[in-house]
Amino acid sequence: MVQFRRAVDMNPEFAFARSELGAFLVYSSSIHEGTAEIEKAIKLSPDNVWARPRLAVAYGMAGRKVEAESILREAKEVSSQTYVPGTVFAMIYAVLGQKDLAFESLNRAVREGTSTIVVLSDPVFDSLRTDPRFREILERIGLS
Helix, strand or coil: CHHHHHHHHHCCCCHHHHHHHHHHHHHCCCHHHHHHHHHHHHHHCCCCCCHHHHHHHHHHHCCCHHHHHHHHHHHHHHHCCCCCCHHHHHHHHHHCCCHHHHHHHHHHHHHHCCHHHHHHHCHHHHHHCCCHHHHHHHHHCCCC
């Protein structure tokens, strides 16, 4: 977190650093502060592919399911016109408690060979880790 905070201090316009700082804060139970950072990141860079799912996760963790679902719908619309990694959908489905759809999206990400599969270490996937399908995905990508 220190590095992201330092990056934001050095360049308050650095949307990626704000988004990642926000995600860290959300996962550290500073949901409101983290959500505010992610919202600032989106204002700075509306097309940032990671800020929107991070915001959906923040909303989901804050119990703001309707807003998280709205971001999911937006991602689906965008995906009809441009590539959106399966991991984006998996994050949102995971925070919404839709495990089957989260796994379906993770499997799609593995099939696509997306580099964004590194997000598997994000705490948003903690609820999936005990499911045998998570271990299967780790095995398929050589991380078990």
